[in-house]
Amino acid sequence: MHTLLGLGLRLALGFGLGAASIVSAAGDAPLDQLASLRWQHRIILVDARIPDAVERLRGATQAIDERDILWFVGHERRLQSNYPGPIGDALAADLAQRYFGRSDAAVFLIGKDGGLKASDRHLDLPRLFERIDAMPMRQREMKDAE
Numbered sequence: 581m582h583t584l585l586g587l588g589l590r591l592a593l594g595f596g597l598g599a600a601s602i603v604s605a606a607g608d609a610p611l612d613q614l615a616s617l618r619w620q621h622r623i624i625l626v627d628a629r630i631p632d633a634v635e636r637l638r639g640a641t642q643a644i645d646e647r648d649i650l651w652f653v654g655h656e657r658r659l660q661s662n663y664p665g666p667i668g669d670a671l672a673a674d675l676a677q678r679y680f681g682r683s684d685a686a687v688f689l690i691g692k693d694g695g696l697k698a699s700d701r702h703l704d705l706p707r708l709f710e711r712i713d714a715m716p717m718r719q720r721e722m723k724d725a726e
Contacts, residue, residue: 584630610668614675617650622712624651630687630703634660640705644717647712648692648721654680654707693716 612648614623624644626633630653637644637651644651644662652675659672679688685699689708698711712718 590673608666610666610671611663612668612670612674614690616662618694619692621648622692623688624649624654624708625675625679625688625690626651627686628653628655633703636703636705637662643705643709647709647718648713650662691715 598637600661611617617623624637626637633653637653641662650661650663652659652667652671653662654675657669657672657676659667659675661667680686683699685701687698687703687708688696689698689711691697697715698708700707713722
């Protein structure tokens with residue numbers, strides 16, 4: 581009886597550790613599309629034509645974190661970001677084609693629902709934060725935080 585219980589316990593532990601390894605490996609997969617961020621983050625996309633964009637975004641970390649924002653600054657076919665994991669080459673190419681290559685705008689705001697909320701030629705963070713704070717979902721978030 582003990583051997584069966586021991587075997588069952590070892591199998592359960594082994595399966596649990598194996599599943600944890602799979603989850604860990606999947607967590608290390610590069611981000612290849614913005615759709616996987618839907619309902620979790622707002623997105624600010626900035627073209628590298630704005631030379632001080634990365635510094636300005638990093639300087640607004642507290643406001644960005646409060647609003648669940650991930651930002652991506654496109655430099656040709658590579659991205660700089662506050663995204664905590666690896667970023668795939670496919671994402672940089674997709675953003676270059678879908679946003680930066682199709683518009684004269686240099687800044688894009690994408691809501692948690694995945695929809696384009698604003699675009700502009702300039703990176704005006706206070707105005708972007710005001711726009712986000714006026715969104716119904718953000719209003720609920722702020723009310724729930726009180």
